[in-house]
Amino acid sequence: MINNKIAEKTYWVGKVDDRKVPFHRLILEKGTTYNSYLLDTEKPTIIDTVDIMYGGEFVKNLQQIIDLDKIYYVVINHVEPDHAGALPALLNKAKNATIVTTEKGREFLNGMFKLHSRNYFIIKDGDSLDIGGKTLKFFETPYLHTEETMITYCVEDKILYPCDIFSTHIANYELFDDLAKEDITEDFTVYYKLIMGPHRSYVRDMLDKVKDLDIQMIAPSHGFILRSDVNKYIKIYDELSKINSDAKDKQALILFSSMTGNTGKIAKDLADGFKNLGITTDIFNVKNANIEDIKKAALEANAILIGSSTKYGDMIGNLEEVLKELVTLDLSNKLGSAFGSFGWSGEAVEIINDYIKESKMTLVDTSYVVKATGANDIKLPLKVNYYDNEETKDMAINAAMAIGELILTK
Ligand code: FEO
Numbered sequence: 001m002i003n004n005k006i007a008e009k010t011y012w013v014g015k016v017d018d019r020k021v022p023f024h025r026l027i028l029e030k031g032t033t034y035n036s037y038l039l040d041t042e043k044p045t046i047i048d049t050v051d052i053m054y055g056g057e058f059v060k061n062l063q064q065i066i067d068l069d070k071i072y073y074v075v076i077n078h079v080e081p082d083h084a085g086a087l088p089a090l091l092n093k094a095k096n097a098t099i100v101t102t103e104k105g106r107e108f109l110n111g112m113f114k115l116h117s118r119n120y121f122i123i124k125d126g127d128s129l130d131i132g133g134k135t136l137k138f139f140e141t142p143y144l145h146t147e148e149t150m151i152t153y154c155v156e157d158k159i160l161y162p163c164d165i166f167s168t169h170i171a172n173y174e175l176f177d178d179l180a181k182e183d184i185t186e187d188f189t190v191y192y193k194l195i196m197g198p199h200r201s202y203v204r205d206m207l208d209k210v211k212d213l214d215i216q217m218i219a220p221s222h223g224f225i226l227r228s229d230v231n232k233y234i235k236i237y238d239e240l241s242k243i244n245s246d247a248k249d250k251q252a253l254i255l256f257s258s259m260t261g262n263t264g265k266i267a268k269d270l271a272d273g274f275k276n277l278g279i280t281t282d283i284f285n286v287k288n289a290n291i292e293d294i295k296k297a298a299l300e301a302n303a304i305l306i307g308s309s310t311k312y313g314d315m316i317g318n319l320e321e322v323l324k325e326l327v328t329l330d331l332s333n334k335l336g337s338a339f340g341s342f343g344w345s346g347e348a349v350e351i352i353n354d355y356i357k358e359s360k361m362t363l364v365d366t367s368y369v370v371k372a373t374g375a376n377d378i379k380l381p382l383k384v385n386y387y388d389n390e391e392t393k394d395m396a397i398n399a400a401m402a403i404g405e406l407i408l409t410k
Helices: 052-065 087-093 103-113 185-210 230-241 245-249 262-276 291-300 319-326 347-358 366-373 390-409
Strands: 004-007 010-012 015-017 021-023 026-028 032-034 037-039 045-047 073-075 098-101 120-122 128-130 135-140 150-154 159-161 251-257 280-285 303-308 335-342 382-385
Touching: 015 052, 052 087, 073 087, 087 103, 098 103, 103 120, 135 185, 150 185, 185 230, 185 366, 185 390, 245 390, 251 262, 251 291, 251 319, 251 390, 262 280, 262 303, 262 335, 262 382, 262 390, 280 291, 291 319, 303 319, 303 347, 303 390, 319 347, 335 347, 335 390, 366 390, 382 390
Parallel strands: 045 073, 073 098, 098 120, 251 280, 251 303, 303 335, 335 382
Antiparallel strands: 004 010, 010 037, 015 032, 021 026, 037 045, 128 135, 135 150, 150 159
């Protein structure tokens, strides 16, 4: 076992996985590591564990270096099984340990591992915890890359433990980036694009939270610990998460047919979502629009969103005539999604979906977004009863931003 000291009374206690690792429907050709850390203070604390398949080995190795009855806290920054998977095995021996996580983290852990009877310390953004000789500070970082995620900062050591954030998928025994056999910048960037890229706005929020921290070392949960030039890696996240200049070359088209104005409001809010990302957006109320203008815009667009109110179980106005024209075009390289407000039933959205499929566009729905990005808070198609409050407005803006991110990363 590697038992590497990374700071005073702080040790890497993770697992190197040098297989070709199946991961998010990809194969990690260079393998990965599951980095776990022991802060051997007066209240010994583990930060994250390892993949569920290595739980037994993880616990056995830890027993060689610490009496597990003495483990006081186990910080779970992220509940995915590559980091929280060994928690049940650990807690089976670490009988006195309190789990430190977010409220959502507790919900997930209880759901997956039935840990209802264990003690929890639930953190809120900016909370601190004295672990006897060191102080941990916590920040909530939702959707980086799942809902419950948080990061941990050790004040005295100036080490950030951000779990998946700032990670790299490379199996290695060198531990630190300055000891790596090759420049890891490209792997670091690829990881960002794969895991963090779809969550741009949350990356910006996270960077804002850490900007005033004095960070001398970043100890993530995959790949190398970053100590050679921490700011270089933070800057890469900053640059990649900015609205890039390519955005203006991407186009979204929003078509709608509205009975009382609510579907028109959704269309406008969707447009605002795209504009937040700097994506050029055309919006047409089909009632007043020229079909040739619509067809031209459709051919130029990267994503086409089509909305209608529902009346008598159908779309309204002349939208169907427009859709019949659109399916004659080659739209096969575009993303398509339906939306609409409804009063008592919302069949129009389903009918639009059929046209999107017939057009050979890629139908973007909640399932597609979950599989592409891991984000499970996006509701698509956007079928909304009445559509008249801030919550539904946010739903539309966020949905457009999710589709926008798909365009930008395509
Ligand atoms: Fe490395 Fe989201 O797990």
